[in-house]
Amino acid sequence: MMDRDDAQAPRVLVTGSAGFxxxxxxxxxxETGHRVTGLxxxxxxxxxxxxxxxxxxxxxxxxxxxxxRVETPGLLDDLIARARPEIVVHLAAQAGVRHSIEAPESYVEANLIGSFRLIEALRRHPCRHLMMASTSSAYGAExxxxxxxxMAANLPMSFYAATKKANEAMAHSYAHLYGIPTTMFRFFTVYGPWGRPDMALFKFTSAILEDRPIDVYNHGEMRRDFTYVDDLVEGLVRLADRAPQAPKARGAATPGDSLSPVAPWRVVNLGHGAPQRLDDFIAxxxxxxxxxxxRNLMPIQPGDVPATWADTALQEALIGKLPKTPMAQGVARFVAWYRAHYAA
Known part of the structure; x- marks a missing residue:
């Protein structure tokens, strides 16, 4: 899925296409000439x-x-049969760590049943590469x-994280049983223009512009691997051309590779690899x-973790170094978008 403009550009299905x-x-x-089906x-x-x-x-x-809805019986099967995507990027999900404590059933429906509907549809209508969104929250209590x-990452701290870890396991089983080349990617605190209103950057910007206090959890002692959205998208585009190979077909594994020994399946971190203080983000x-x-200083919230930090060695071994938009620049772009979009 590298940049190309000709008629041979692959067909891509993106679930969650109206999401951030x-x-x-x-x-x-x-922009690069691909044919995209969005759901x-x-x-x-x-x-x-x-x-x-x-x-x-x-x-x-x-x-x-x-x-x-991805969990609707038959919807994905019919859509994939008609669109015949070569690459499927599964981003549709019920998001939010804290919301998963309040409304867990919606996570079962969208994240578990919806992902099952997708991999089951791909069993009948195979694609060249399935790319599924996981999360840094999957590392849980590590x-x-x-x-x-x-890392084992078997101790999720929220139900949201548990559903994403379950998606990884389900996708692995289908990769093993049916040979579906699958990459699971774990995001690390993505931000930028057109972001979600439930995320910190959106909430903080809105409150500061309206002179309302902001809730700062763990009394500000939080660190996140903030990743600008354009940098993340660059990683996804590059990863699309690196579909995992079945064990019998591959050569020597990359050192530190998460490639399964029994399936064309791997998990890859997508982050900047540099944790930054929440106070610096607010500044x-x-x-x-x-x-x-x-600032309204508050204790850490249930299901949350004080820090996240991606090891990017495998990411760089597979697709090279990604752009690293400076935080100040990325935040400024978001604020400019927010002011224009909401006439703030």
Missing amino acids: IGYHLCARLL DAFTDYYDVALKRARHARLEGPNFTAHEG TEMPYRED AIETATGREAR
Whole structure:
């Protein structure tokens, strides 16, 4: 899925195409001449108008939009049979660590049943490469950092993380049984324009511009591997051409590779590999908005972890070094988008 403009550009299915990351990925693929089929449910977990505004920007001859829930019986089977995608990027999910404590059933439906519907459809209609979103939250109670893909990661701290870890296991079984080349990618605190209203950057920017206090968890003693969305999308585009090979077909594994010994399946971190303090993130927002935040210091929340940090050795071995947009620059781009979009 490297940049190309000819008629041989692969057909790509993106689930969650009206989501934050899905929108940016679709936009990048369309810019480079790919034919994209997008599927989104437009659920009301957050502002549906924002999701529809994202999708509207993707309209064009190479983008085919579909609306529906991935957990709906037969929907993905019919869609994949008609679209015949060579690459499938599965981003559709019920997101949010804290919301998974309040409404766990929605995570069962979208994340578990929905992902099952997808891999079952691909059993009948195979693609060249299945790429499925996991999360850095999958590392759970692991305390050794940076997080490496070969860690057991068997102690999820939230139900959201548990569903994502289950997706990894389900996809591995189908990769083994049916030879579906699968890459699971674990995101690390993605941010940027068109971001989600439930995420810190959006909430902090909105509150600071409206002179409302911001809730700062763990009294500000948080570190995150903040990853700008364009850098992440670059990683996804490069990974698409690195489908795992079945063990009998591969050569010597890359040192530190998470490639399964029994299936064409691997997990890859996608992050900057440099944890940064939450206070520095807030300071970047203050600079970009020209206003000072009023902090409401709070204890760490259930299901949350004090720090995340990606080991990027495997990422770099597979696809090279990714761009690393400076945090101040990435935050400033978000604030500029927010002000323009909401006339703030």
